[in-house]
Amino acid sequence: MKYDFLDTEVLARLGAIPLESRTPMIGNVAGRHRSPHRGSSVEFAEYRKYVPGDDTRRLDWKAYARSDRYYIKEFEADTNLRAYFVLDSSASMNFSSAEHPTKIDFARRIAATLSYLIVNQGDSAGLSCCNEKIHLEIPPSRRAAQLQAIFDSLQDLEPQGETGLIPALHQIAEKTQQRALIIILSDLFVDTEELGDALQHLRFRKHDVAMFHLLDPQEVDFHFQRPHRFVDLEDGTTIVAEPQLIADEYHAALREFLENVEKKCHDIHADYHLFQTSADYEEIVSNFITSRLTKKR
Numbered sequence: 001m002k003y004d005f006l007d008t009e010v011l012a013r014l015g016a017i018p019l020e021s022r023t024p025m026i027g028n029v030a031g032r033h034r035s036p037h038r039g040s041s042v043e044f045a046e047y048r049k050y051v052p053g054d055d056t057r058r059l060d061w062k063a064y065a066r067s068d069r070y071y072i073k074e075f076e077a078d079t080n081l082r083a084y085f086v087l088d089s090s091a092s093m094n095f096s097s098a099e100h101p102t103k104i105d106f107a108r109r110i111a112a113t114l115s116y117l118i119v120n121q122g123d124s125a126g127l128s129c130c131n132e133k134i135h136l137e138i139p140p141s142r143r144a145a146q147l148q149a150i151f152d153s154l155q156d157l158e159p160q161g162e163t164g165l166i167p168a169l170h171q172i173a174e175k176t177q178q179r180a181l182i183i184i185l186s187d188l189f190v191d192t193e194e195l196g197d198a199l200q201h202l203r204f205r206k207h208d209v210a211m212f213h214l215l216d217p218q219e220v221d222f223h224f225q226r227p228h229r230f231v232d233l234e235d236g237t238t239i240v241a242e243p244q245l246i247a248d249e250y251h252a253a254l255r256e257f258l259e260n261v262e263k264k265c266h267d268i269h270a271d272y273h274l275f276q277t278s279a280d281y282e283e284i285v286s287n288f289i290t291s292r293l294t295k296k297r
Contacts, residue, residue: 003151005108010282017289023208081123082140085111088186089129090163091233097218106277107185108154113285115150130168132161162234169198173205185212196264203268210271217276222250
């Protein structure tokens with residue numbers, strides 16, 4: 001099946017760049033990602049004193065010659081990455097202005113491209129799509145059939161209703177026992193205090209969080225020339241207003257909203273990215289991947 005949100009040329013160009021976690025991961029499949037446990041990969045971590053029962057093949061005889069004491073070399077253990085895409089499927093994600101794609105279509109492209117790259121490098125990817133009534137969940141897996149399951153779900157997704165992002169994040173924090181890369185794609189039209197609590201929950205569970213905050217250019221610029229009836233796509237409420245009279249107040253409220261969201265993300269050291277749907281999604285994905293190579297913690 002052909003998926004409109006996948007571009008094989010983009011996948012080919014980005015396929016050579018590994019996507020890595022910034023924090024240690026835990027898994028049962030050998031991989032490229034650091035683990036909080038010590039192992040025997042090629043990257044040296046530290047020395048510790050020898051205790052009976054340790055593997056004598058890991059003794060450092062040069063350290064013994066210098067100190068007359070036995071020391072064991074420990075190395076970073078490599079493990080596999082689990083990535084969980086959390087996609088907001090509320091009605092507001094279906095908004096677009098002019099010729100720009102809807103926010104949900106833009107999110108589809110990013111989620112599909114990154115999930116392909118992750119599974120293709122031997123790691124696991126999963127998907128959670130949430131609104132007030134539906135929480136579709138595909139647990140992370142590295143099986144060959146996983147990508148088709150993710151792509152089919154993205155293809156069939158129809159944004160509707162109010163957002164279910166906050167309860168979905170709490171549910172994922174509780175259910176995902178092993179550390180994972182949680183990639184959130186949303187316009188974040190939620191209570192910022194509740195968002196902060198959900199992000200803290202993920203942080204408490206030691207997940208690596210990346211936030212893709214997606215907005216339509218019209219939502220940022222607010223360029224209207226005449227009175228408009230504005231409709232809340234999630235709950236259906238409407239208001240008639242003269243844009244020129246409320247533009248300054250709107251932009252002030254928007255700045256406060258964006259500052260609060262960014263602060264909540266920075267409080268848990270989340271990887272925060274604010275984008276408009278007029279941007280080049282290939283450049284967004286490329287910059288996201290390469291930036292993580294230099295942001296490991």
